[in-house]
Amino acid sequence: MESGYAIEAEHLTKVYGDFTAISDINIQVKNGDFMGLVGPNGAGKSTTLKAITGLLKPTSGTIRISGIDLKDHRHAMENVGCVIETPEPYPGFTPAEIMEYIGKIYGMDKREIAIRSRDVLESVKMWEWRNKSIGGFSKGMRQRIVLAQALLPNPEIIILDEPTSGLDPRGMVEMRRVLQNLKTKNRTLLISTHILSEVSELCGSVTMIRDGRVIASGDVSTLIHSRGYSGSTLTVNTVVPISAEVLNNLSGMQGVGGAERKGECTVVITFNGTPEQQIAVTKALFDSGAGVLSINETGATLESMYMELTKEGSS
Numbered sequence: 604m605e606s607g608y609a610i611e612a613e614h615l616t617k618v619y620g621d622f623t624a625i626s627d628i629n630i631q632v633k634n635g636d637f638m639g640l641v642g643p644n645g646a647g648k649s650t651t652l653k654a655i656t657g658l659l660k661p662t663s664g665t666i667r668i669s670g671i672d673l674k675d676h677r678h679a680m681e682n683v684g685c686v687i688e689t690p691e692p693y694p695g696f697t698p699a700e701i702m703e704y705i706g707k708i709y710g711m712d713k714r715e716i717a718i719r720s721r722d723v724l725e726s727v728k729m730w731e732w733r734n735k736s737i738g739g740f741s742k743g744m745r746q747r748i749v750l751a752q753a754l755l756p757n758p759e760i761i762i763l764d765e766p767t768s769g770l771d772p773r774g775m776v777e778m779r780r781v782l783q784n785l786k787t788k789n790r791t792l793l794i795s796t797h798i799l800s801e802v803s804e805l806c807g808s809v810t811m812i813r814d815g816r817v818i819a820s821g822d823v824s825t826l827i828h829s830r831g832y833s834g835s836t837l838t839v840n841t842v843v844p845i846s847a848e849v850l851n852n853l854s855g856m857q858g859v860g861g862a863e864r865k866g867e868c869t870v871v872i873t874f875n876g877t878p879e880q881q882i883a884v885t886k887a888l889f890d891s892g893a894g895v896l897s898i899n900e901t902g903a904t905l906e907s908m909y910m911e912l913t914k915e916g917s918s
Contacts, residue, residue, distance in 0.1 A: 607633060607634060608631050608632060608633055608634065608667070608670075609632050609633065609634045609635075609636075609668070609669060609759070609760050609791035610630065610631070610632040610655060610666075610667075610668060610760065610762075610791070610793055611630070611631050611632075611665075611666070611667040611668075611670075612628060612629065612630040612631075612651070612654070612655055612664065612665075612666050613629055613664060613665045613666075614627050614628070614629065614663065614664045614665065615627070615628040615629075615630075615651065615654055615655075615661050615663075615664035615666070616628070616661060616662045616663045616664055617647075617650055617654060617659065617661050617662050618662045623815055624647050624650045624815055625647040625650050625651055625654070625661075625812075625815040625816075626815045626816050627816065627817075628647070628651055628664070628812070628815075628816070628817055629817060629820070630651070630655075630793075630810050630817075630820065632791060632793050632808070633791075633808075634791055635789045635790070635791055636791060636792075636807050636808055637782075637786065637791075637792040637794070637805050637806040637807055637808070638792070638793050638794070638806055638807075638808045638809065638810060639794055639795075639796060639801065639802035639805070639806040639808070639809045639810070640652070640793060640794065640795040640796075640809075640810050640812070641795070641796060641797070641799065641802060641809060641810070641811050641812075641909065642811055642812040642813055642913065643813060643913055644797075646812045646813050646814065646815065646913075647812055647814075647815040647816075648764070648795040648812065649687065649688055649764055649795065650815075651795075651812070652685075652687055652762060652764050652793070652795055653687055654666065655668075655673075655762065655793070656680070656683070656685050656687060656762055657673055657676045657679075657680065658687060667679070668680060668683060668760065669682065669759075669760070682758050682759040682760060683758050683759075683760045683761075683762060684752075684753035684754055684755075684756065684758035684760070684761045684762070685753055685761070685762040685763070686749050686750060686752075686753050686762075686763050686764060686766060687762070687764045688764050689746055689749060689764070689765070689768065689769075690749060691745065691749075692737050692745055692748050692749055692752070693737065694736070694737050694738030695736065695737075695738060696736075696737055697733060697734050697735060697736060697737065698724055698729055698732060698733045698734075698735070698737065698748050698751070699720060699724075699733040699734055701737070701748060701751075701752060702716060702719075702720035702723070702724065702751065702752070702755055703716055703720070705752050705755050705756075706719065706720070706755060706756075709755070709756045711755075711756065716755075719755050719756070719757065720733075720755065723751040723754045723755050724751055726751075726754070726781050726784065727747040727748070727750055727751050727754075727777075727778075727781055728747065728777055729744065729747050729748060729751065732744065742769045743769055743770040743771060743774045746766070746768075746769060746770065747774075747778070750763070750766060750778070750781070758790075759790060759791060760790070760791045760792075760793075761785065761790060761791070761792050761793075762792075762793045762794075763782075763792070763793070763794045763795070764794075764795050765795055765796055765797065766778055766782070766794065766796075767779070767796070767798065767801065768797075775798075779801065779804060779805060782794070782805055783804075783805065792805070792806075794806070799905050799906050799909055802823070802905060803823070803905050806823060807822060807823060808820075808821060808822050808823060809821070809823050809826065809905070811909060811912055811913070813912070813913050818912050818913070819908070819912055823905060826908070827905060827908055835873075835874050835875075835900050836871060836872070836873055836874070836900070837871070837872040837873075837874055837884070837898055837899070837900055838865075838869065838870075838871050838872075838897075838898070838899045839869065839870045839871075839872065839888055839895060839897070839898050839899075840868060840869050840895075840896045840897045840898075840899075841868045841869075841870070841891075841893035841894050841895055841896060842868065842893060842894030842895075842896060843868065843892075843893050843894060844864075844867050844868055844893065845864075845868075845870050845888075845891055845893045846891070846893075849887070849891045849893070850862050850864065850870065852887065853870075853872060853884065853887060853888075856880070856883065856884055856887065857876055857880045857883070858874055858875060858876015858877060858880030858881065858883075858884065859872060859873070859874055859876070859880075859884060860873035860874065860875050861873045868893075868896075872884065885898065
């Protein structure tokens, strides 16, 4: 991987007759990075991922996986696990049978299949269902099995098309934990999603597309600040209400844009300061005597940038 990039797509264009699905798309995903591919419905996310994985041939452009031209598809994709548009697993199989089938396709021996099957099925919370027919599973359960298939050969690069779509809240949290765990193993992830909180939580970089074109791409925090967006939102939940005096003091602290009560025991703080100033705010909250239950920092700035760049008429 001499280039330092796990995935490189240059000037990708796909034309269907008079319709241009994607136009001059450029994406570079560094080794070990997690990149989010975001955009409205019909923006061209799935078309882009299909081109990158070789499921469709672009009208023009170049794709390299680990420095290998995708024209050498077998060699380029040998360390890639992908799920595009959530394909359905065979309903007559059990998860254990699916894992064995996929493992044989990858040339894995029986012992390796058994070890990896348990690892991936446990990671997606499906081990206890390993001998049950997939035909009786919910959509979310089937989706976990598909992800397990992609992770079975322990790939270095994972490409996923909206992996949390159709999952209930618990399923979404568990899926994100699976993906977070991949970071500890120095894996590379390219994920398309509509859920910006996933990008904020999982990804170090983002590529936004609209109408088949890239409108922003780069490191998440650098991109936000370079376009004039800054700050974050801290939602604080306490055991007892924070007093008016403490609330007023918080509002006057360095880095705090405002502190507003949103419920009897909930305060929302807009913050645009340094890490040191945020530590001071956090200390003030814990010293308030209100009993802090949780402080949740949200990526409202990424959402603001997304909404601005994808609205009608923006350039």
